[in-house]
Amino acid sequence: MIQLDYLGYEPWPSPNNLLKDLERSAHVTQTIINKLDPGQEKVHLSPGLNPPHWEFGHLIWFHEFWVHRHGQQSNPSLFPDADELLNSSVISHDDRWQVQLPSLDILQNYFSEVMERTFTILRSGSLSPEQAYFIQLALYHEDMHNEAFAYMWQSLAYTWPLKQNLGSIEEQQNGFEPRYIKIPQSQLQLGSAPNTGFIFDNEKWQHAVLVPSFSISSHAVTNGEYLEFLKSLSDAGVSFIEHQPAYWKKEGDAWFERFFDQWLELDLKATVRHISAHNAEQYCLWKGVRLPTENELSLLMASPHADWLPSNLWEWTSSTFMPFKGFSADPYQDYSAPWFDGKHRVLKGWSSFTPNYLRRPQFRNFYLPSRSDFFCGFRTCLI
């Protein structure tokens, strides 16, 4: 039976605000795609990548499918064969390299036509709950793919065409003393409550959890701290190659880190990024600490604690991504349900590439613990 929870994700945003957000995200997508040099759209087959033009087509298809075709394949698309070519639930990852995609001009027209139809709805000034929900779903889906473009561009050493940086941790740390914060036993309201606006199905529903007392680091692990770990492995005669962050290199005694297409001297005070959960746990083992659980990190991030610093990175937890009791899938059934496979880990927070409106304490991200290509880091708890 189809759950209609999503029709109650009020309050709905104003059409005008939604229009602005959609225009901003469309500008991001267009800039990323338009600034690719000829030939850069051809990328090698890899689990962390999608062919950029396929991904562009896919996010338009998704928007049209849910906003204008009401999630029904029987409603025709503006683009013939869209369902066969661009539906991520139908076309396997590796097959995305095999399909014959239309030209970029055709995809651009498809994008403009679909967006214009949505802008027309929004300019009318009134939205049904159905429209408000699906326009938000399409917007946030596009934002997530824009963020995926960022980590793909990082993997490929492409120039990032937007003004964006990771934020200087030194600025944030000005006058701030890193320490462990002791949080007493607390009652956490985990998940999202009804009538708190748009939520994803994996946040349903808010429930109380008793979290025993714990001590959590006020800041995420830095490059300098992680480097100490690598040095200790080296001193012990152990190869540290498999623990080395993917985009680091050593020249003489100096370490460098690649940020998109630029090699920069490693900033020891900056937060270490592109660390898999497995490597984060190896670090913890060496340091005699542990990763926080989803409950612990949720508690920290929901608190207006003036003492803790956000990292602008998705932060790993030790918790497996699982549904809350009473979970039911929303119309886009493949958002969460296929990933409750016992293999994915929960991450909390946001990255520099996440729009402000998705930086909610209730948001649950999830990745395989072996992944380090996206913008992730970690903080630790005392044992």
Ligand SMILES: [Fe+2]
């Ligand atoms: Fe998608």
